[in-house]
Amino acid sequence: MLISTKGRYALRVMIDFARHSGEKVIPLKDVAERQGISEKYLEAIVKLLVQGGLIGGSRGKNGGYRLLKDPSEITAWDVISCAENSFYAVECLSPDAPKCERAEECATLPLWKDFNDTVRDFFQNYTIEELARKG
Numbered sequence: 001m002l003i004s005t006k007g008r009y010a011l012r013v014m015i016d017f018a019r020h021s022g023e024k025v026i027p028l029k030d031v032a033e034r035q036g037i038s039e040k041y042l043e044a045i046v047k048l049l050v051q052g053g054l055i056g057g058s059r060g061k062n063g064g065y066r067l068l069k070d071p072s073e074i075t076a077w078d079v080i081s082c083a084e085n086s087f088y089a090v091e092c093l094s095p096d097a098p099k100c101e102r103a104e105e106c107a108t109l110p111l112w113k114d115f116n117d118t119v120r121d122f123f124q125n126y127t128i129e130e131l132a133r134k135g
Helices: 005-019 028-035 039-051 076-083 109-124 128-134
Strands: 055-058 064-067
Touching (some): 005 039, 028 039, 076 109, 076 128
Antiparallel strands (some): 055 064
C-alpha cells in the first residue's frame, strides 16, 4: 500500500480549495501555480475529485472549481480513496478482486482486514478543514 503522487496531490488540492473557499470558483491555473503542479496533471486529479463528488466546476472564461461540501465534512480518507485506484494491503480485499477460494481458511485475512480498517480510521480522523489550518 503506497499513496501515489496523485493521492498526495489530491490532498494538497483539496486543502488549497479549503483555504480559498471564500472565492466562488477557483481557476485550475491558480491552484497549479500555488501548488507547483502542472495543469495537465492537475486536470487528471480534479477529474477524479469531480467523479467522487468532492468538487464541482464550471467551464469558460470565468470557470473554475469549488468544494461541494464544507471542508469540515471532507476527510483525508474521502480524498485519498477517491484519488487512488486501489488502497488495499492485499488484492483479495479489493471489491474488484475475484473471490478467493482460500478466504474461509485464510489465517492472515483478519490481519489484513484489521490493517485496512486501521488505515481507513486513521485518515478519517483528519478533515480537510483541520489540515488547511495546520499549514
